[in-house]
Amino acid sequence: MNFIPDFRRPQEIYPDSYWFMIHEQKIIVLSDSGTITIPRHINLEEFNIKSDHVQYMGAYNDVSCYAAEIESTENLPVCLSMHPPLTLLNNLDTDMVRLSGLAGQFITWSRNHRFCGKCGGLTEDKNDERAKICTSCGQVYYPRLSPAIIVAVTKGDRLLLACSPRFRSQFYSVLAGFVEPGETLEECVKREVKEEVGIEVKNIKYFGSQPWPFPDSLMIGFTAEYESGEIQPDKKEITDACWFKKDEIPGIPSSISIARRLIDWFIEGGNH
Numbered sequence: 001m002n003f004i005p006d007f008r009r010p011q012e013i014y015p016d017s018y019w020f021m022i023h024e025q026k027i028i029v030l031s032d033s034g035t036i037t038i039p040r041h042i043n044l045e046e047f048n049i050k051s052d053h054v055q056y057m058g059a060y061n062d063v064s065c066y067a068a069e070i071e072s073t074e075n076l077p078v079c080l081s082m083h084p085p086l087t088l089l090n091n092l093d094t095d096m097v098r099l100s101g102l103a104g105q106f107i108t109w110s111r112n113h114r115f116c117g118k119c120g121g122l123t124e125d126k127n128d129e130r131a132k133i134c135t136s137c138g139q140v141y142y143p144r145l146s147p148a149i150i151v152a153v154t155k156g157d158r159l160l161l162a163c164s165p166r167f168r169s170q171f172y173s174v175l176a177g178f179v180e181p182g183e184t185l186e187e188c189v190k191r192e193v194k195e196e197v198g199i200e201v202k203n204i205k206y207f208g209s210q211p212w213p214f215p216d217s218l219m220i221g222f223t224a225e226y227e228s229g230e231i232q233p234d235k236k237e238i239t240d241a242c243w244f245k246k247d248e249i250p251g252i253p254s255s256i257s258i259a260r261r262l263i264d265w266f267i268e269g270g271n272h
């Protein structure tokens with residue numbers, strides 16, 4: 001994705017700027033003759049829309065991107081509608097879905113840090129970095145980022161896929177989990193696999209990463225090989241887990257996710 005994050009607002013708002021407007025975690029999009037797009041600045045002027053908690057996001061293909069909160073949707077014109085970003089994968093290109101998630105991340109952070117957690121004072125945007133600073137005590141708050149590992153575990157010509165009640169719909173995917181304080185990424189991979197399905201893994205290798213701003217994760221992908229143990233789903237995070245050959249892979253996640261990239265890597269014959 002050709003997106004360059006930046007907290008410094010351009011001197012002027014250009015008419016073609018994208019406005020990722022958020023209301024209660026949903027993105028507001030423009031529908032025109034069946035086509036859904038992210039509104040531009042010129043549309044906001046046309047509809048006389050007022051927004052709150054504006055954050056400059058950066059530039060996508062050299063076009064400015066803003067995140068903003070719409071607190072009241074009472075007077076929105078009918079051509080604007082609200083959707084959870086991930087439900088728009090069939091309507092918007094994946095970059096726009098990811099940027100919609102990122103806008104939601106900035107807005108949630110901005111809204112949740114209006115006051116200082118240390119002294120209760122008012123905060124304001126810091127002018128030399130993406131942060132908020134308390135106007136009373138000077139405490140600085142950065143956007144939260146939650147690192148999580150995601151791992152494709154293989155055993156010969158088979159891949160471990162699991163089913164979780166956390167998943168939006170009934171499909172199988174690779175294992176994932178949040179990194180704990182004090183833990184290396186490799187230790188996290190071993191712990192999550194052991195906790196969720198009861199097996200040991202070896203040969204843990206870095207695969208790639210992906211921001212996952214739904215709401216604030218950074219997914220760090222790995223591949224690993226089965227070492228020992230029998231699969232025993234923990235029945236909380238994981239309700240079922242099995243080894244699948246590449247021609248047996250069941251319903252899997254959408255192509256926007258690194259989970260899908262890991263599964264595709266396996267199907268395409270990935271090996272260590």
Ligand SMILES: [Zn+2]
Binds near residue numbers: 117120
């Ligand atoms: Zn303070």
